[in-house]
Amino acid sequence: MNSDSAKLNSATAGFGVAAAVTALFNTVLACAKDAYHPLLILMNGIAGHNWTTQGMADVILFVGLGLALSHSRAVERIRPDRLIMFLVAAVAFAGAGLFAWYLIF
Amino acid sequence: MNVTSSDVILLAHATFGVLGTVAAVWVFVEALNAREQNAQRTRVAAWAVALFLSGAWILGGYWYLRFYPAERALILNGPWPFAHSVFMETKEHLFLMTLILAFYLPIVVREQLQANPAARKMAMCVAMLIVITGLAIEGAGAVIDHGVKVALLRAAAMGAVK
Numbered sequence: 072m073n074s075d076s077a078k079l080n081s082a083t084a085g086f087g088v089a090a091a092v093t094a095l096f097n098t099v100l101a102c103a104k105d106a107y108h109p110l111l112i113l114m115n116g117i118a119g120h121n122w123t124t125q126g127m128a129d130v131i132l133f134v135g136l137g138l139a140l141s142h143s144r145a146v147e148r149i150r151p152d153r154l155i156m157f158l159v160a161a162v163a164f165a166g167a168g169l170f171a172w173y174l175i176f
Numbered sequence: 177m178n179v180t181s182s183d184v185i186l187l188a189h190a191t192f193g194v195l196g197t198v199a200a201v202w203v204f205v206e207a208l209n210a211r212e213q214n215a216q217r218t219r220v221a222a223w224a225v226a227l228f229l230s231g232a233w234i235l236g237g238y239w240y241l242r243f244y245p246a247e248r249a250l251i252l253n254g255p256w257p258f259a260h261s262v263f264m265e266t267k268e269h270l271f272l273m274t275l276i277l278a279f280y281l282p283i284v285v286r287e288q289l290q291a292n293p294a295a296r297k298m299a300m301c302v303a304m305l306i307v308i309t310g311l312a313i314e315g316a317g318a319v320i321d322h323g324v325k326v327a328l329l330r331a332a333a334m335g336a337v338k
Contacts, residue, residue: 077292077293077295078292079287079294087280089280093273094273094276097269101269122241122269123237123241125269125272133279133280151295152297155297159301162309166270166312169265169269169270170262
């Protein structure tokens with residue numbers, strides 16, 4: 072079996088998409104709470120500190136989206152190579168985005 | 177000798193982070209040589225990544241909330257304020273991404289890696305992303321540590337001049 076014909080099971084594919092989306096969400100939320108002060112105050116109020124709230128939001132999004140997508144037929148149609156590329160690109164873009172945000176702003 | 181709970185928690189946090197990163201290298205190597213014989217070992221290594229990085233998260237989170245504000249004030253008043261404003265800010269948010277990847281790794285290695293090249297490639301990529309982001313986080317930790325050091329050295333030098 073080569074990697075073109077091989078398929079990822081629904082859990083691997085579903086949680087893979089969820090991990091990529093969560094990485095991007097994490098960076099967007101980090102930038103948004105810095106740029107929009109009322110959001111920072113809201114996040115401080117939810118779990119005592121905005122970073123704690125952000126960690127909880129990330130885990131809830133990853134688990135919730137992963138479980139939902141794992142039961143969806145759509146993720147099984149995603150080509151593994153594309154999913155791997157999406158995940159790697161999402162983490163690279165989100166990581167570089169965080170560094171750039173704090174460096175520039 | 178005066179070792180405080182802050183010192184113990186901080187060093188334990190860094191140790192768990194390093195162990196999680198090393199365990200991710202272990203997963204990468206096992207996946208690279210995926211066979212039926214090492215499937216169980218790969219799963220153990222993937223759970224080790226998740227558990228070690230969870231430990232780093234809990235310990236680091238507690239230390240960050242309980243002890244870091246005093247060090248942040250020192251850094252921001254010292255010669256390397258970017259140690260906090262760039263490196264700590266990036267580190268604390270990048271870590272959350274690494275943690276999510278660590279939670280994902282045990283899910284990937286439930287697949288038959290020796291029979292599924294796509295799953296094997298995914299396991300290797302996720303493990304490598306954890307290693308790369310883990311090393312970046314460790315490096316950022318060193319910069320933050322140095323930010324505190326140069327702030328204290330400057331404060332001490334100014335005290336000596338007075």
